[in-house]
Each structure stands twice: as structure tokens, then as C-alpha cells.
Amino acid sequence: MQTTIHHEINAFPAAKLSIENVSKDFDTRTGVVRALDNVSLTINEGEFVCFVGPSGCGKSTLLNIIAGLDTPDRGMALIDGAPIAGPGRDRMVMFQEHALFPWLDVIGNVMFGLRQKPNLTDKERLEVAKYYLWLVKMDNFAHANIHELSGGMRQRVALARSLAPNPKILLMDEPFSALDAMTREQLYGDIQDIWQKRRKTIIFVTHNVREAVCLGSRVILFSPHPGRIREQFDIDLPRPRNINNHDLADLSQSITSALKGYVAAESD
Amino acid sequence: MLPRNPIDPDAMKRTLYSILFFLALLILWAAATGTFGGEALWSPFVLPPPGTVARYLWDNTLDGRIPLSMLITLRRLLIGYAIGLLCGVPLGMLAARFRFLHDTLGLMALGLQALPSVCWVPLACIWFGQTEAALLFVVIMGTLWSVLLSTENGMKNVPPIYARAARTMGCSPLKTLLFVTLPASAPFVLSGMKQGWAFAWRSLMAAEIYVSVVSGFGIGQHLHYGRELQRMYQVIGIMFIIIAIGLLADKIIFSPAESWLRHRWGTDRD
Numbered sequence: 001m002q003t004t005i006h007h008e009i010n011a012f013p014a015a016k017l018s019i020e021n022v023s024k025d026f027d028t029r030t031g032v033v034r035a036l037d038n039v040s041l042t043i044n045e046g047e048f049v050c051f052v053g054p055s056g057c058g059k060s061t062l063l064n065i066i067a068g069l070d071t072p073d074r075g076m077a078l079i080d081g082a083p084i085a086g087p088g089r090d091r092m093v094m095f096q097e098h099a100l101f102p103w104l105d106v107i108g109n110v111m112f113g114l115r116q117k118p119n120l121t122d123k124e125r126l127e128v129a130k131y132y133l134w135l136v137k138m139d140n141f142a143h144a145n146i147h148e149l150s151g152g153m154r155q156r157v158a159l160a161r162s163l164a165p166n167p168k169i170l171l172m173d174e175p176f177s178a179l180d181a182m183t184r185e186q187l188y189g190d191i192q193d194i195w196q197k198r199r200k201t202i203i204f205v206t207h208n209v210r211e212a213v214c215l216g217s218r219v220i221l222f223s224p225h226p227g228r229i230r231e232q233f234d235i236d237l238p239r240p241r242n243i244n245n246h247d248l249a250d251l252s253q254s255i256t257s258a259l260k261g262y263v264a265a266e267s268d
Numbered sequence: 269m270l271p272r273n274p275i276d277p278d279a280m281k282r283t284l285y286s287i288l289f290f291l292a293l294l295i296l297w298a299a300a301t302g303t304f305g306g307e308a309l310w311s312p313f314v315l316p317p318p319g320t321v322a323r324y325l326w327d328n329t330l331d332g333r334i335p336l337s338m339l340i341t342l343r344r345l346l347i348g349y350a351i352g353l354l355c356g357v358p359l360g361m362l363a364a365r366f367r368f369l370h371d372t373l374g375l376m377a378l379g380l381q382a383l384p385s386v387c388w389v390p391l392a393c394i395w396f397g398q399t400e401a402a403l404l405f406v407v408i409m410g411t412l413w414s415v416l417l418s419t420e421n422g423m424k425n426v427p428p429i430y431a432r433a434a435r436t437m438g439c440s441p442l443k444t445l446l447f448v449t450l451p452a453s454a455p456f457v458l459s460g461m462k463q464g465w466a467f468a469w470r471s472l473m474a475a476e477i478y479v480s481v482v483s484g485f486g487i488g489q490h491l492h493y494g495r496e497l498q499r500m501y502q503v504i505g506i507m508f509i510i511i512a513i514g515l516l517a518d519k520i521i522f523s524p525a526e527s528w529l530r531h532r533w534g535t536d537r538d
Contacts, residue, residue, distance in 0.1 A: 116438040147534025
């Protein structure tokens with residue numbers, strides 16, 4: 001049994017993701033909106049990629065397609081060469097709102113994802129859940145109710161819940177946008193630490209350029225109407241990165257200018 | 269509701285007020301019926317003194333008559349209620365899921381919920397005769413519709429993000445329904461269960477007073493015969509039993525469930 005847990009915790013699956021000519025339209029009252037227009041992208045195993053762009057640029061739509069919650073109208077999304085057919089345990093999503101279940105306590109929430117995973121006994125699941133609560137520094141709150149936690153603590157639990165089934169890819173949809181600056185800065189450190197420890201492929205959606213530069217090894221800039229990939233930046237800054245670092249600020253400044261440039265060009 | 273911690277002086281004061289209030293009522297009742305000497309304000313046929321009522325309850329409890337009819341009544345109630353729940357919750361889930369069922373079954377539930385279920389008694393007697401089935405039918409009609417409607421309402425109020433989260437964790441649609449949407453709508457389902465219980469209890473009492481069933485002599489039938497025999501002490505005694513059962517169900521089943529839910533969801537905080 002010990003070996004199962006050992007394997008469960010120490011296995012580091014990561015996946016390669018290919019997006020091939022994906023387009024997606026949405027019908028709205030004012031007509032058809034092209035959320036994604038012929039987007040192609042490759043994300044390597046263990047990469048930390050940030051999608052950045054203004055609202056309506058399709059970054060969340062692409063995330064949902066990768067999660068399997070949405071299907072592309074044209075093109076394909078492949079994970080390790082196989083088309084994505086629906087949601088799966090190999091891809092966990094962390095939402096903007098915490099989406100924790102209020103009828104379960106903290107450990108119950110982390111166990112929920114694990115229970116969907118076969119080949120583990122409940123005792124093993126409990127061990128794994130405790131490990132991930134420890135990893136996100138919430139091990140002292142295992143039996144707290146969700147409403148008793150602060151916003152930051154809730155997102156930590158949500159992170160533990162997403163990590164616990166040991167997915168290959170972690171999809172994060174503006175997970176820190178509702179938190180205060182102090183809490184956010186702490187979580188930037190934690191998520192980098194966890195990424196390095198757990199070696200996952202992480203896709204992080206945000207509208208905050210600086211946040212993207214702080215976290216990502218690659219930043220992908222999207223532009224809206226229709227949603228397209230505009231530019232990509234490899235971020236080589238040393239880790240762990242501090243969001244208040246000068247180099248980081250300079251780099252995000254230049255990316256922000258690029259973003260402003262094409263937003264302005266579009267409105268002309 | 270009485271406060272929970274009896275050591276708290278404020279709580280003790282509140283408990284004391286409650287006790288004094290009911291003691292005062294009892295003394296008024298006793299005085300009005302001449303227990304402390306003097307003329308009784310009303311004849312004991314109209315308002316019997318508390319002592320007579322107490323003696324009736326004591327004697328009939330000791331000889332087993334009251335416990336037996338309580339068992340008979342509770343059995344009817346529990347079986348009817350259980351059937352009502354077992355049908356109401358799944359039907360409510362289906363009505364929340366399929367618009368066709370909402371437009372048909374949901375609408376019928378809305379209509380029938382407005383009908384006091386004792387109104388079913390005449391039909392039930394024709395359909396089932398003076399049998400247990402007639403009483404069960406009335407109880408089920410009292411429970412079913414409010415449970416169905418509140419389950420449907422609860423399912424529709426569940427934030428969609430819960431189901432999305434469950435799906436990304438690999439839950440099948442059926443598992444999502446049973447382990448996410450259903451528990452997420454628990455506060456609504458519980459309030460429907462509570463309302464269903466209240467309706468079932470009231471309609472069973474009405475039905476038992478209204479219908480004599482050969483298969484068992486329930487609490488309501490004791491009340492009915494108390495009236496026939498002009499034994500008001502029996503009528504009042506049985507009324508106390510009815511109140512006690514209603515209160516106990518609330519205190520033993522629904523209050524703990526509600527306070528657990530409030531605590532878990534965090535709705536008990538200011």
C-alpha cells in the first residue's frame with residue numbers, strides 16, 4: 001500500500017498539447033461572434049504557459065476547449081497526439097470562483113476529485129489528500145467548512161483539489177483575480193514552487209500582463225474580434241520570480257505596449 | 269427556539285421566561301376550571317380541568333391504549349411520507365432536468381400543492397374503501413407535491429459551476445446529478461421535506477378524524493370518539509399528544525438537520 005501512495009504522489013505525468021487550426025463561433029443577440037479564429041499552438045510537456053489578452057479574445061474559450069468543456073467548430077485539440085473528446089482526469093481546471101462544494105469540508109473537497117480516480121483505497125486517497133493540503137499549506141484546516149475560509153485559503157484548497165488526482169495538465173482560469181494583492185503575491189510564490197515540485201504542464205489564463213510574466217515560462221498574447229494569437233514571448237527571468245522585480249516590470253511594460261499597439265491599431 | 273447553552277445567564281433568563289409563561293397558562297386554566305376551589309367558569313363538559321386531562325393521559329398511557337394508537341398513526345405517517353419522498357425527490361429532479369416534465373408534471377404539482385390534501389379523503393374512500401390504503405394515499409398526496417416542487421426549485425438554483433467542476437474531475441452526468449447537484453440543492457430539498465412533513469401530519473389527522481378505519485385505531489380516531497362521547501378531556505388530551513408528536517419530529521429530525529446545513533453552508537453567521 002505504501003508503494004501505491006508513493007507512486008501516486010511521486011509520479012510526474014506531464015503532457016504535450018497541440019492546438020491545430022481551431023475556430024469557435026458563438027451566437028449572440030447581435031450576431032455571430034468569432035471567439036477563436038484559426039488558432040494553432042503547441043505546448044510542451046511541463047511548460048508553464050500564460051494566455052493574456054483583453055476580454056473577448058478567446059483565451060478562456062481555448063482553455064475550455066482544452067478542458068473538454070467546449071468543442072471547437074473547426075480544427076482539433078490533441079493531448080499527447082489523441083483528440084480531446086471531453087473532460088478528463090488528465091486535465092484539471094481551477095476556476096475564477098473557487099467552485100468548492102459547500103456541503104463538504106476542506107478535506108472532503110480534496111477527496112472528491114480523488115474519489116473519481118479508480119485503483120485507490122479510501123485510506124490511500126486520504127493520505128494523498130493530506131499530502132496536497134500540506135503542499136498548499138492548508139493541512140491545519142482539513143476539517144474546516146468552506147465558508148470559514150478567506151478567499152485566498154479557498155483558492156489554495158481549490159488548487160489542492162485540482163492537484164490531488166495528479167493531472168497531466170493544470171488549467172487555471174483567472175484563479176487569483178478576485179483576491180487582494182497581498183494574498184495574490186503569496187500565491188504567485190506558491191504556484192511557482194508547486195510547478196517546480198510537481199512538474200506539471202500549466203496553462204494560466206489572465207488579463208494581467210504582469211501576472212503572466214511573473215508566472216509563465218511563455219506568455220501568449222491574444223487579440224480580440226476575432227480571437228487570435230498575436231505574439232508569443234519566452235520569459236527567461238530566473239525563478240522564483242517576484243512580481244515587484246525591476247526586470248520583470250520592464251519586460252511586462254514592453255509586452256503591455258505591444259498589447260496596446262494592436263488594440264489601438266484595431267480601433268483605427 | 270430555546271437557546272442551547274444553559275450556563276449562559278442570558279440563556280437561563282430566556283428559559284425561565286418560557287417556563288413561567290407556560291406555568292402561568294396552566295395556572296389560569298386550573299383556576300378557571302375551579303381546581304383551587306370556587307366556582308368553575310365553565311362546565312367541565314366545555315372545559316375540563318387540567319387534572320382530568322392529565323389523569324386521562326396517564327391512565328390511557330399505562331393501559332397501552334395511547335401508545336398503541338400512536339404507533340398505528342406514526343406507522344401510517346412514516347410509510348406515506350417515505351413513499352412521498354421516494355417519488356417526490358426523483359420526480360423533482362426529472363422536472364428540473366426536462367422542460368417537458370416541468371411544463372406537465374411541474375404544473376400539476378403546483379396545482380395539487382394548493383389543494384389541502386384532506387380534500388382527497390372523499391375520493392380516497394371511494395377508491396380504496398375504509399382501509400389503510402386510503403389513509404396512506406392522503407398522506408402521500410400531502411407529501412409528494414411540495415417535495416417535488418422544492419426539489420425542482422433547489423436543482424435549478426444550484427450554481428452551474430459546481431457541475432462544471434465535477435465534470436472536469438471526471439464525474440459522469442449521473443454521478444454529477446447524484447453527488448453534486450443533489451447535495452448542492454439540499455437546503456431546498458430539506459425545506460420541502462419539512463413542508464411535506466407538516467402537510468402529511470395535518471392531513472393524516474384530518475383523515476383519521478374523518479374516516480374510521482377497521483385496520484387500526486389511530487390518534488385522530490381517539491379524538492373523534494372523544495367528541496362523539498362528549499369526553500372533552502379526551503379531546504384535549506389527544507390534542508396534546510398531537511402537538512407533542514409534531515414538536516418531537518421537528519426537534520429530533522428537522523431542527524438538527526437544518527442547523528447542520530446552516531453551519532456547513534455558513535448561513536448561520538451574521
